[in-house]
Amino acid sequence: MVFVDYARLFVKSGNGGSGCVSFRREKYIPRGGPDGGDGGKGGSVIFRATTRLNTLLAQRYKKIYKAKNGEHGKGRNMHGKDGADTIIEVPAGTVIKDAESEEMLFDLHSEGAECTVVRGGRGGKGNAHFKGPVRQTPRFAQDGEPGEEANIIIELKLIADVGLAGLPNAGKSTFIASVSAAKPKIGEYPFTTLTPNLGVVTLSDYRSFTIVDIPGIIENAHKGAGLGLTFLRHAERTRLLLHLIDISGFERVDTINACETINNELAKYSRELAGKPQIIVGTKLDIADDATHIESLGDYCAQKGLPFFSVSSVTGDGVKELINYIYKRLYD
Ligand SMILES: Nc1nc2c(ncn2[C@@H]2O[C@H](COP(=O)(O)OP(=O)(O)OP(=O)(O)O)[C@@H](O)[C@H]2O)c(=O)[nH]1
Ligand SMILES: [Mg+2]
Numbered sequence: 265m266v267f268v269d270y271a272r273l274f275v276k277s278g279n280g281g282s283g284c285v286s287f288r289r290e291k292y293i294p295r296g297g298p299d300g301g302d303g304g305k306g307g308s309v310i311f312r313a314t315t316r317l318n319t320l321l322a323q324r325y326k327k328i329y330k331a332k333n334g335e336h337g338k339g340r341n342m343h344g345k346d347g348a349d350t351i352i353e354v355p356a357g358t359v360i361k362d363a364e365s366e367e368m369l370f371d372l373h374s375e376g377a378e379c380t381v382v383r384g385g386r387g388g389k390g391n392a393h394f395k396g397p398v399r400q401t402p403r404f405a406q407d408g409e410p411g412e413e414a415n416i417i418i419e420l421k422l423i424a425d426v427g428l429a430g431l432p433n434a435g436k437s438t439f440i441a442s443v444s445a446a447k448p449k450i451g452e453y454p455f456t457t458l459t460p461n462l463g464v465v466t467l468s469d470y471r472s473f474t475i476v477d478i479p480g481i482i483e484n485a486h487k488g489a490g491l492g493l494t495f496l497r498h499a500e501r502t503r504l505l506l507h508l509i510d511i512s513g514f515e516r517v518d519t520i521n522a523c524e525t526i527n528n529e530l531a532k533y534s535r536e537l538a539g540k541p542q543i544i545v546g547t548k549l550d551i552a553d554d555a556t557h558i559e560s561l562g563d564y565c566a567q568k569g570l571p572f573f574s575v576s577s578v579t580g581d582g583v584k585e586l587i588n589y590i591y592k593r594l595y596d
Contacts, residue, residue, distance in 0.1 A: 266319065266321050266324075267318075267319050267321075267459035267460070268319050268320045268321045268323070268324050268420075269319070269320060269419060269420040269421075269422075269494075269495075269497065269498070270320065270417070270418075270419050270420075270494070271320050271323035271324060271327065271417070271418050272327065272363055272415065272416070272417050273323060273327050273328070273329060273415070273416050273417075273418060274327060274328045274329070274413070274414075274415055274416075275309040275328075275329045275330070275381050275382050275413065275414050275416060276309070276328075276329075276330045276331070276382060276411055276412070276413040276414075277306055277307060277308050277309055277330075277331045277382040277383055277384045277385065277411035277412050277413070278305075278306025278307040278308075278330070278331040278332045278333040278334060278347035278384045278385065278411050279306045279333045279334065279347075279384075279385045279408050279409070279410050279411045280303050280304070280305055280306045280333075280334045280384065280385035280386045280387040280388060280408030280409040280410075280411075281302075281303025281304045281305075281306075281333065281334035281335045281336040281337060281344035281345075281347075281387045281388065281408045282303045282336045282337065282387075282388045282405065282406070282407045282408045283300055283301070283302050283303050283336075283337045283387070283388035283389045283390035283391065283393070283405030283406045283407075283408075284300035284301050284302075284303075284336060284337035284338050284339060284342075284390045284391065284405055285298075285300045285390070285391045285402075285403060285404060285405045286298065286299050286300040286301075286338070286339030286340070286390070286391065287299065287401065288340070297392075297395055297400065297401075298390075298391040298392045298394070298395050298401065298402055299339055299340055299341045299390075299391075299392050300337055300338075300339060300341075300390030300391035300392055300405050301337035301338050301339070301340070301341050301342040301343040301344065301390045301392070302337045302343045302344065302387050302388065302389050302390045302393070303334050303335065303336050303337045303343075303344045303387030303388045303389075303390075303406075303408040304334030304335045304336075304337075304343060304344035304345045304346040304347060304387045305334045305346045305347065305384050305385070305386060305387050306331065306332070306333050306334045306346075306347045306384030306385040306386075306387075306408070306409075306411045307331030307332045307333075307334075307346070307347035307348045307349040307350060307384045308331055308349045308350075308380045308381075308382060308383045308384045309329050309330070309331050309349070309350045309352070309380070309381050309382045310349050310350070310351045310352070310378055310379065310380050310381070311351075311352050311353075311354055311358070311360060311370070311372060311378065311379050311381060311418075312351055312352070312353050312354070312372070312376070312377070312378045313353075313354060313355065313356040313357075313358060313372035313373070313374060313375060313376065313377040313378070314353050314354070314355065314356060314375060314376075315355070315356045315375045316353075317353060317354065317355040318355050318420075318422075318462075319355065319420070320354065320355070320358070320418060320420050323352075323354075323418060329350050329352060330350065331347055331348065331349055331350040331382075331384055331411070332347030332348045332350075333347045333408075333411070334346055334347045334384065334385070334387045334408060335347075336408070337387070337388070337390040337405070341390070341392055343387075343390075344387060346384075346387075347384055349384070354372060354418060354420070355420055356372060356373065356374055356375055356377070356423065357372070357373065357420055357421050357422055357423045357501070358372045358418055358419065358420050358421075359371045359372070359418070359419050359421060360372070360379065360381060360416055360417070360418050361416065361417040361418075361419065362414070362415075362416065362417075363414075363415035363416055363417050364415065366417065369381070369416070373423070381414060381416060382411065382412040382413060382414050383412060384411055385408055385409030385410050385411045385412075386408065386409040387408050387409075388405055388406030388407045388408045388409070389405060389406040390405050390406075391403070391404060391405045393405075393406075419497060420497075421497050421498060421500055421501050422460055422462060422476050422498040422501070423474075423501050424462055424474040424475055424476035424498070424501070424502050425473040425474050425475065425502060425503055425504065425594055426473060426474070426475040426476070426502055426503070426504045426505070426506055426590060426594075427475075427476050427478060427498070427499030427502035427504070427505050427506070427540075428440065428475065428476065428477050428478055428505075428506050428508060429478060429481065429499065429505050429506070429507050429508070429526055429530065430480060430481070430507060430508035430509060430522075430526060431454075431480055431481065431482060431509075431510070431517070431522055431525070431526065432454030432455050432456070432479075432480030432481075432482065432490070433452070433453070433454050433456075433480065433510065433515065434480065434508040434509060434510050434522075434547055435508055435510060435547035435548055435577055436457065436477050436478070436480070436508050437449065437450045437456060437457050437461070437477050438450050438547075438577040438578070439477075439506075439508060439545075439547065439575070439577045439583075440461060440463045440475055440477040441463075441577070442577040442578075442580065442583060443463065443465045443475070443577075443583060443587060444463030444464050444465050444466075444475060445463065445464065446461050446462065446463030446464075446477070448461045448477055454480060454482075454490075455479065455480060455490065455491060457477060457478070457479045457480065458479055458491070459479070459495075460476050460477060460478050460479070460495055460498045461476070461477040462474060462475070462476050462477075463475045463476075463477065465587060465590075467587060467588070467591055471591060471595075473590065473591060473594055475506075476498050476499065476502065478495050478496065478498055478499055479491045479495050481493065481496075481526055481529050481530075482525070482529075483525045483528075483529070484529075485529045485532075486529055486532035486533065493529060493532070493533045496530070496533045496534075496537060499537060499540075500534070500536070500537060502540065503540070503541070503594060504540065504541050504542075504543065504590065504593055504594060505530075505537075505540050505541070505542045505543070506542075506543050506545050506590070507523065507526060507527075507542050507543065507544050507545065508545050508547050509522050509523055509544065509545070509546055509547065509561060510522070510546075510547055510548055511546035511547065511548065511549065511552050511557045511558050511561060511574060512547075512548035512549075512551045512552045512557075513552060513553065513554045513556075513557050514548070514551060517557075519546070519557050519560060519561040519564075520560060520561060520564050523544065523561070523564065541593065542570060543570070543571045543572075543573065543586075543589070543590065543593075544561065544565050544570050544571065544572045544573070545572075545573050545574070545575060545586065546558055546561055546562075546572070546573070546574035546575070547574075547575060547576070547577065548576060548577075548578075549574045549575055549576040549579075549581050549582060550576035550578050550579045550581065551576075552574075558574055571589070573585065573586045573589070
């Protein structure tokens with residue numbers, strides 16, 4: 265599956281049809297009155313959220329969406345047909361922004377949520393409407409209202425309870441694979457993960473929460489280094505961040521430096537994200553022969569008031585305790 269989480273679109277609603285100017289003409293009815301019908305309403309462009317989709321791939325290819333115009337009114341009081349709406353299905357979690365101001369217009373958070381981004385124009389009234397006691401033969405009708413148009417940005421922000429953050433190779437994907445049914449690619453090279461993955465963690469008694477694995481972040485990601493920071497949009501709606509740090513000593517990761525690098529980058533992305541509750545998780549406990557890495561990171565966390573766990577996704581050491589703690593933090 266190709267994962268797309270951003271698109272710029274042009275949308276236009278239908279014009280309203282114009283009202284009609286017409287007079288009744290029939291044999292034996294010498295002066296039939298005005299009988300011009302109303303124009304139909306223009307169609308609207310509507311976005312609808314569905315959980316069946318999880319990518320904005322369709323919008324990579326189709327970027328212009330127009331709804332149909334309303335038909336003009338006709339004689340004999342016949343109204344024009346309304347223009348059909350254009351309905352676009354997008355994954356739940358999609359937000360719609362104004363392309364210029366980047367202001368958020370709509371948030372399609374859950375299944376079935378809908379929004380009308382541009383509304384169809386009203387149909388004009390036919391001349392039959394304008395007949396009055398003095399004005400018996402109105403020779404005019406109303407024009408239809410024009411449709412609206414807009415340039416918009418649509419962004420998918422996955423919805424999960426917990427987000428994973430960390431340097432490349434920290435063991436994020438291995439962790440999500442060990443606690444959920446997700447099967448992300450795992451590799452001993454950086455940037456194995458190129459797109460976010462969702463996993464559902466089920467505790468013993470059907471309690472569960474969702475977790476999102478995000479591509480690794482490196483120093484200066486905010487300037488575009490590595491994969492940049494754009495994937496962090498999928499951590500924006502989480503309630504808790506798991507910040508994974510390799511404590512094995514194998515890769516010569518300076519654990520405190522790693523922790524600060526990631527937190528600096530998170531802060532560069534958004535203050536809100538950096539301010540989310542965080543749990544620091546030391547990974548690869550099974551191959552951590554030198555305890556100094558764990559100790560120094562543990563001390564650092566204690567100093568900062570951050571909860572600290574160490575786990576091995578390979579042997580499962582410490583994983584259960586961490587999962588129970590996360591659940592408690594989310595729901596107690
Ligand atoms: N021994 C051991 N190796 C681990 C553990 N967790 C991850 N690894 C190894 O570390 C390497 C990186 O793991 P990934 O899960 O791909 O790391 P990631 O954080 O998802 O990396 P990116 O997707 O590149 O950001 C792989 O070779 C894993 O097999 C662990 O608990 N123990
Ligand atoms: Mg990964």
